[in-house]
Amino acid sequence: MYHCVVGETFACIRKKVSTSLTAAKFVNLTVAFFDEDGVLVQAGKKGVYGKEAIKQELQEFDKLAGKRKMTKIISDTYQMTQDYVIITTDYESTTEKMGVLKGKATQIWKKSNNKYLIYHEMFSIA
Template sequence: MSSNSAIKGELSKFDDMMGKATTKLSDETYQMAPDYIIISAGYQTTTAKIGVVSGKFTQIWKKSGNSYLIYHDEYEMN
């Protein structure tokens, strides 16, 4: 199993555990360089099955051709 398949599998399990969810972002910051976008924010997710989950995240997107792909995704959950 590739690491991408393993990551997708774990995210799918987490989605099933949470159920339907809505997310609100706060304190968003965006930084852009010629080939990268860095996004940081806080989040609060209200889920159908496990209640409210909150934390913060940082994502780095790298330019690939005419689009951007996630290069790094880091988050913490309270």
């Protein structure tokens, strides 16, 4: 896994976001993108704090959805400040048990030790 360092272009951040979404089938890889104080929120349902809780939440979702065969980003927008990158995406995931899931996600990537990690992610599934 790689990290985008401060001063790199949006292309690096965009690739990292795409990788974090498509790597969702690999829970440990997905969790590695989160800051130690990261938060994962399913809008209107539940939120969890910290890498271990995020890992458990993703594993629980995998039990319900089954294997994710493919995730593709339909659209995305990016905003950047000195210490944060805010990304909003619409995506589709094809899963073994639940079929095609359409969702929205907003991620806030925080600069930490000269690299960006997910500090907050909120998602919804239609």
